[in-house]
Amino acid sequence: MQLVNYAAWIPSEKARLEVGTSPFPTHVAADEIVIKNHAVAVNPVDWKIQVSGGFGLRYPYILGDDVAGEVVEVGAAVKAAGTFKPGDRVIAHALGLGANNPQYGGFQLYPKLKIVTAAKIPDDIPPWNAVVLPLSVSTAAAGLYLKTNLGLKLPSVKTSTSSDIDIDSKPPPTLLLWGGSSSVGSSVIQLAVASGYRVIATASPSNYGYVKALGAALVLDYHNPDIETLLIAVLRAEGSGPLAGAYDAIGSEATVSVSARIVHALGGGRVTSVISIPSQPPHDVTTTRISSAAIVTQEEGRVARKVWGEFVPAALRTGVLKPRPDELIVGRGLYFVQAGLDKQREGVSARKVVVTL
Template sequence: MSNQAAWLKAPKANLEVDSAPTAKAGQGEVVIKNAFLAINPVDWKIQSYGFPNYKYPDILGRDIAGEIVEIGQDVTRLHLGQRVIAHALGRLVGDPAYGGFQLYTVAKEITVASIPDSLSYEHAVVLPLSISTAAAGLYQKGFLEVPYSTIDPKPTGKTILFWGGSSSVGSTTIQLAVASGLTVVSTASKKNFDYVKALGAHHVFDHSSATAGCVISQSVSHQLRIYL
């Protein structure tokens, strides 16, 4: 399978579409034929500003959605032809083959999730890095370390505050926190109140209000145990 990528070949350079090595799945990996890609702030910031000691050329891109076309050894959860999303780890593993901005991306099984037929690639592709960021903050050792999310969570007695619950990461984190048994307090613009409540937030406040901090403090500060 012939591969092409949008390469970043030098600091602050434009992306250049050029040939890329053929993707090959190693142990615990799959190759995904990308249908949709998403752009994250980290992508354009690396391109626009450059990072110290950054290795060029590189393939940016963290969020991908597509179809599995190759399965590596010891992969147990996934199968050929499966519709999936994945957090592309190019920069983290130091290998452009794992970058998102190309036709075929190598992905670690642990960063890949299947998606239902009812969810389009276009809508699903924005989820991977958002989920990774939310999960790291909530569950990773040295961070909040709240209980893992479950289908039938037990109340923990803890309340968490999110400032900006309607953002990509905020939306994901609210849902995970509720599924972890936390009571969720969030801020949002008034137009997004219903959206944030639909995600599971128990209390929502207007972040644009000059008295937002005071109102939250007076209303629920006695409940708060975690701030984010």
């Protein structure tokens, strides 16, 4: 029996989404799977494309990066290796934006996915919760681990125990994170802590508890007019450890520039940002712009294999990685995806917009 597929299509540049039938994915490659989608999450890029176009898309197209569901078909190599099988519950970062093929878009009932950015999820985590993670995990990993960005140590699920603590040991290196309560920032904290770094983040005071619970050592209010001076003092203070770099998870000209000035004040180093590069960075600061898909395309996929292939499934099982921020479900069914884009565009605070299917 041929299954019927439906998608929330963007029919033409800058148009509103429309639900319609979509071909069931064909030509499933050796390293691919097809899932029955149970939940999708919405990211800023979805409404930004709807507002401004870009990404060289050929319309009609299917947007959407974050999916969670059940495997219904596997490619030949996946079947031979037994990495995924029909019935497995998974999350994935759908790689539709670079593919120029709508079969890889997330906002459909049966997306086709590369297993390099997919992971099994434990039975006790529902799809509408797990789906908050994929794009943010890829984006966090790209900024933290690619050698062209911060080039930090890869994460491990091993958590520290009292026998690991050495009273003579030096404090761990510190990561400055701008935007700790954002979706990307939430994954940056969890990955960086699992890599052995101390994280100092910015957020609104209402989210201090949230950001600390994710593992940040200290959270400061980015609205404070003295935030730059304060962060420099804190990072210079004894016990902070050397600066590992700065991750700008907000990506405005202002947030990347202040991050770069702080790194300069600490003696120089690297800043990586989700969007912007400062027009005139200090001479001793290297700034890079993150591409989440680069974890697959750069360094022969080393970062994707480690993070998606090993860390994410093990860390979800052990609780080292939690699906955060909590989901904000705006409705059930593909007709609600446009409402999801509208809601994300209005702005969220420590929440991820989700549509169940």
